[in-house]
Each structure stands twice: as C-alpha cells, then as structure tokens.
Amino acid sequence: MNPIDILKTHQLKRTVCREGILSALLSANKALSEEEVKSKIDGNFDRTTFYRSFKTLIEHNVLHKIVVDEGLVKYAITIVGKTPEHHHAHFVCKKCHTVSCLDAFTFKVPNLPSGYQTEDSDLLIKGVCKMCTI
Amino acid sequence: MNPIDILKTHQLKRTVCREGILSALLSANKALSEEEVKSKIDGNFDRTTFYRSFKTLIEHNVLHKIVVDEGLVKYAITIVGKTPEHHHAHFVCKKCHTVSCLDAFTFKVPNLPSGYQTEDSDLLIKGVCKMCTI
DNA sequence: TATATATTTGCAACAATGATGCAAATAGAG
DNA sequence: CTCTATTTGCATCATTGTTGCAAATATATA
DSSP, rough: OOOHHHHTTOOOOOOHHHHHHHHHHHOOBBBBBBHHHHOOOSSSOHHHHHHHHHHHHTTTTTTOOOOOOOEEEEEEOTTTTTTTTHHHEEEETTOOOOOOEEETTTOOOOOOOTEEEEEEEEEEEEEOOOHHOO | OOOOHHHHHOOOOOOOHHHHHHHHHHHHHHBBBHHHHHHHOOOOOHHHHHHHHHHHHTHHHHTEEEEETTTEEEEEOOOTTSSSEEEEEEEEEEETTTEEETTOOOOOOOSTTTOOOOEEEEEEEOOOOOOOOO
8 A cells, every 4th residue: 555545545635745644654664753754754844734634634544643641642554454443552662662553453342331332442552562672 | 538638648748739639539530631620629720830730649649641632631530459550441431521530440451462561551442421321 | 738626735823731940938847 | 936848820931733814736627
C-alpha cells in the first residue's frame, strides 16, 4: 500500500502534505509524533496544514491517534483488516518512548458491571520494548 | 477517608486548595476535570495553584490522571488497596462523557510478543454507561 | 488541454493546558 | 509566638488544538 492508493481509496485529494505524512508513517513501522513526521518530510508545512491533514486522515480512519498520558501524542496508520477495528492495543516503551501499534493483537475486554455497554477500547501497555531489553 | 487524613498520610501540607480538590473528588465518586473540580470548590484559586496541587497529589499517588484522547483530562482518587496499582481500567461514556474509575477491576494483560516486558497498563473502555442506557 | 469549482493551504489569531521564576503569604515545627 | 520551608498568586512563556479567510491547488469536465 502506498500513499497515493490510500488517498484514492478514501476519496481524499492527493496533497503533498498528506502524501508526506503517509509515507513517513508507512516507512516508520511505528507510531510517530507530529514532530517526528515533520522531520521526515521534505516540504515545510504550516502547523495548521499539518494539524488539518492529521485530522482529515483520522476522520477517514486512515490514521489513529495514540495519547500517552504525559502529553506524548503519536499517530499510526490504521491498517484495514489488520488493525483490530474497535479494540486497539499499543505498547509504549518507558525507556525509548517508542510507541508501537500492536497490529492484529486482540484481547478480550473483560465483563463490566451490568448496564455498561462496551463499544471500543484502548489498551495502553507500558513497559520495556525488545530493543531496550537487550 | 477525609481530605485531612489523606494529606497527613502522605506528609503533605494542609492547604485550602488541596483539601478542596480532595473533597470534590471524594464526594463525586467519579473522575472530574479541572473545571469540574473548580466549580465544586468555594475559594477562587489561581490556575497555577490548581495545576500544581494536582501535580503534587499525582506525584504522591493520591490522584491519577485519565487522558481520554479527545483532549478530555480527568482526575480521580487513587484508593490504596482498592485501585489496582499497575493495571488501571477506566470507563468513558460516549454520551455523558462521565469517566469512571473501575476500582478493584482487574484484567489480564495478554501476552506480548517475546522480548516485551510489561510494567503498567491502562485500559480505557468506551461505551455507554448505566445511566445513559436507561 | 484549458477551465471551472470545490478543496486545501498558509497566515493571523485565539483558547486551553502545561510549565517556570519570583516575591508575598502561609503551614507547621519548635 | 516565631521561624523556616513550602505554597500561593502573578507574570510570562511554550505547546497543542482550533477557526476564519483569502490565495493556491487538485480534480472533474468541457
């Protein structure tokens, strides 16, 4: 899957900013912050353009946002058919702060007290990643 | 447990702001945003004081912060012995935006790919709460 | 290919949140 | 009651999310 096809599939216009964001995330293979994406892109875009590109891509389910509680915000590609639609799991490394999207990783949402209806869930697991363990 | 005892236990000075935050949260029985806490308190505190009081209380494990991805930040009392120390689960209602801390609610963190070491985890379940279901 | 139109960009501007330095006020120990 | 360390309030700043608007651009179609 390449940026152009992704945009076409979602009926989004091809713009340099959107293509840049997508190719940065596709090649990264992990979640990236706005800054990290920016540093991987040639063009110099306005912050608002960046922000709106992310927003549009998220609204069309091309990307999803991962908020780690200390103000760390990362974005990752939503791989259709691979990323579980409603029950996401992410891993944050406490050492290198890498956020990985645990694609295809499913977990059972435990039963809640009666009356509660579960729709989506986000599981954020914090620990030490493979690279930092060595 | 009352605000004064909580502060004493954690060797924190009794200040009007801290006591106010704690009594607001103790009586609420759910997570509250900064604004919600503020509206429940008599005194008119500077935003910085508020912010620093929350920070101090979080650092001493009296409170914990729940970040819902749409920029919604809530705070809840950490009930020692009741709130699971490292594996928190919270429920966010998509209708009324109430965030409840699922105290004493434990879940099994699924096995990760080898090499990953899990330390903490936050499970954020989104759905419809009891009140909004009726 | 040229053109029309709807979308996107860049800029200015603003709100909310997180953060720090510093002098004045205050809590708690003695 | 007094002293000292902590906390408060204020000013100030950075970052992130957001909107309005005119100019630029992508895409459909003539």
